[in-house]
Amino acid sequence: MNCDLSLVTRAGCHLCMDMEARLEIYAEQYEIPYVIKDVDESPELLARFNHDVPVLLKQDEVVCMHFFDEKKISRALNQ
DSSP: OOOOEEEEEOTTOHHHHHHHHHHHHHHHHHTOOEEEEEGGGOHHHHHHHTTSOSEEEETTEEEEESSOOHHHHHHHHTO
16 A cells, blocks of 8 residues: 655644654554654744654645544544
C-alpha cells in the first residue's frame, strides 16, 4: 500500500515527539510507510504550517494536526 504519508514536525516540539511515537507504533502494526519532514527545512511547509505542527499529511491533504487521531488516519488510509 502506497499511501504517501508525511509527518511534518519540528525539533524540540513535545507534541511532535508524541505524534511521531504513536505514528511509529501504528505504522509498524499496519505496515504503513511514512516520511518525516522538518517544517523548518522547507519554506513551503513553514509558510503553510509554522506553528501548527505536528501535522500528518496524506499526499498534500491534512489528515490530523497537533494530536494523533487514529480514526482520522484510518479513514484517510481507506479512501
